[in-house]
Amino acid sequence: MQKVAEIAQKRAIQLLNQGVVNRVIGWKKGEFGYDETPAVFTTAAGIEDFRYDVFSAPNLSKYLIDESKKEGKILAFLKPCDTYSFNQLIKEHRVNRDNVYIIGIECGGMADINTIRNRGAAGVTDVADNGQTVIAHTLYGDVTFDKNEVLLEKCQACKGKKHVIFDELIVVNPQDDEPKNRFAGVEAIENMTPEERFAFWREQLSKCIRCNACRNVCPACSCLQCVFDNPRSGVASKASPDTFEEQLYHIIRAFHVAGRCTDCGECSRVCPQDIPLHLLNRKFIKDMNAFYGEYKAGEDSETRPPLVNFSKDDAEPSVISDKGGDK
Amino acid sequence: MSVEHESFKPTIVAFCCNWCSYAGADLAGSGRMQYPANVKIIKVPCSCRVNPTFVLRAFQRGADGVIMCGCHPGDCHYSTGNYYTRRRMTMLFDFLDFLGIERGRTRVEWVSAAEGARFASVMNDFVKNVTELGPNRKITDLRTKPEHKEGE
Ligand code: SF4
Ligand code: SF4
Numbered sequence: 001m002q003k004v005a006e007i008a009q010k011r012a013i014q015l016l017n018q019g020v021v022n023r024v025i026g027w028k029k030g031e032f033g034y035d036e037t038p039a040v041f042t043t044a045a046g047i048e049d050f051r052y053d054v055f056s057a058p059n060l061s062k063y064l065i066d067e068s069k070k071e072g073k074i075l076a077f078l079k080p081c082d083t084y085s086f087n088q089l090i091k092e093h094r095v096n097r098d099n100v101y102i103i104g105i106e107c108g109g110m111a112d113i114n115t116i117r118n119r120g121a122a123g124v125t126d127v128a129d130n131g132q133t134v135i136a137h138t139l140y141g142d143v144t145f146d147k148n149e150v151l152l153e154k155c156q157a158c159k160g161k162k163h164v165i166f167d168e169l170i171v172v173n174p175q176d177d178e179p180k181n182r183f184a185g186v187e188a189i190e191n192m193t194p195e196e197r198f199a200f201w202r203e204q205l206s207k208c209i210r211c212n213a214c215r216n217v218c219p220a221c222s223c224l225q226c227v228f229d230n231p232r233s234g235v236a237s238k239a240s241p242d243t244f245e246e247q248l249y250h251i252i253r254a255f256h257v258a259g260r261c262t263d264c265g266e267c268s269r270v271c272p273q274d275i276p277l278h279l280l281n282r283k284f285i286k287d288m289n290a291f292y293g294e295y296k297a298g299e300d301s302e303t304r305p306p307l308v309n310f311s312k313d314d315a316e317p318s319v320i321s322d323k324g325g326d327k
Numbered sequence: 328m329s330v331e332h333e334s335f336k337p338t339i340v341a342f343c344c345n346w347c348s349y350a351g352a353d354l355a356g357s358g359r360m361q362y363p364a365n366v367k368i369i370k371v372p373c374s375c376r377v378n379p380t381f382v383l384r385a386f387q388r389g390a391d392g393v394i395m396c397g398c399h400p401g402d403c404h405y406s407t408g409n410y411y412t413r414r415r416m417t418m419l420f421d422f423l424d425f426l427g428i429e430r431g432r433t434r435v436e437w438v439s440a441a442e443g444a445r446f447a448s449v450m451n452d453f454v455k456n457v458t459e460l461g462p463n464r465k466i467t468d469l470r471t472k473p474e475h476k477e478g479e
Binding site for chain 1: 379380383384387400401407410411413414415416417418419420421422423424425426427428429430431434435464466467468469470471472473
């Protein structure tokens with residue numbers, strides 16, 4: 001990864017100097033060594049701060065909604081799963097493709113700092129990425145982990161290492177492209193009784209503090225005025241006090257992104273309460289695949305999403321009650 | 328419990344499209360066909376008008392079951408509305424089931440303006456099913472901490 005970061009850095013400086021782009025969006029070191037944050041660089045000197053490692057998880061596509069509307073071209077580094085989001089945004093006419101120069105950047109999976117902590121690394125100050133291993137520097141010495149054991153949920157369920165849109169690629173170590181089975185978690189819940197399912201979700205959703213982080217990070221949640229905004233609060237993106245929205249937030253949001261969610265996993269990653277939001281989205285993805293044919297949001301920038309489309313011989317809604325199991 | 332169960336009268340919300348199903352309900356009425364009074368009909372211009380949040384609102388306000396009625400596929404007054412309904416509601420109802428609101432509490436039926444008798448039988452059947460399922464879990468409880476059972 002170190003090498004990839006260096007190549008990316010060099011290439012960014014080149015493109016800036018050549019005047020192909022006038023800004024670069026990438027990641028820079030955050031407050032700590034493990035919370036790389038999105039950053040826009042405007043000078044070649046500034047790119048010193050560019051970081052790309054196991055914590056460069058933030059999906060930069062959503063920033064391009066605003067960035068691509070500004071003067072001049074911007075260089076964006078997109079990981080394979082981020083390119084799906086970008087494609088989906090093109091489809092929804094939310095980004096200006098011509099104003100973005102995309103470098104598809106290799107991704108070997110991103111690490112989850114919480115998993116690292118839960119596995120006994122207390123007082124983490126910085127983390128080094130060593131390819132197959134991740135070394136956490138802590139106040140009490142170094143702890144080494146196998147990278148596969150500390151991957152983010154979204155990377156454990158990786159959709160594949162293929163970039164679906166790019167102008168050029170930086171791939172040093174081509175990776176195995178086998179998509180993983182994403183639906184095991186959904187199936188486990190489907191196999192529960194309705195009481196158990198309700199109890200499971202109650203346990204989870206009651207933890208929500210309505211910080212709105214899942215919505216704010218989501219590239220599919222890109223409406224100018226969101227139903228959950230409260231324009232009278234005077235504070236942008238402040239939660240609305242309406243009880244209906246409050247109580248049904250997760251269901252409404254999941255339905256709003258159904259068919260448009262690229263399963264980038266950002267919602268689950270940012271949730272401070274560790275709510276497995278990806279299970280909600282994947283339930284929709286699984287159902288749409290089953291009933292209306294395989295569909296991957298963001299795989300291309302043209303096809304109509306399943307929920308704004310139909311076919312005369314679609315399954316009748318009774319298929320869900322005929323699926324067997326409980327009634 | 329069983330006594331309570333027998334006297335349980337579920338609250339059913341039926342979304343009926345103006346052109347077919349509502350007219351079907353009318354016909355059932357004028358033909359004096361019986362269907363339970365706890366079915367509350369909400370007339371909508373087209374089944375496709377039903378935003379999924381309407382269904383959620385019905386459950387939030389205490390519905391035990393929600394049924395969506397529209398013209399038969401191919402007969403939509405607006406040509407294609409009910410095709411969208413079909414996909415949307417299949418998705419929504421299976422999703423609600425995923426959250427623990429059993430699929431027996433939600434249903435989509437196609438009822439034409441000429442099918443008064445069918446309207447009545449669909450409603451009778453649906454009410455019977457929901458009655459058997461008993462009172463609904465409160466969907467709004469999903470956002471409240473589970474109570475601890477006695478003795479815990
Ligand atoms: S709902 Fe979550 S996984 Fe889906 S696009 Fe939005 S942030 Fe990504
Ligand atoms: S990120 Fe988590 S806690 Fe915050 S609003 Fe979303 S579900 Fe709730």
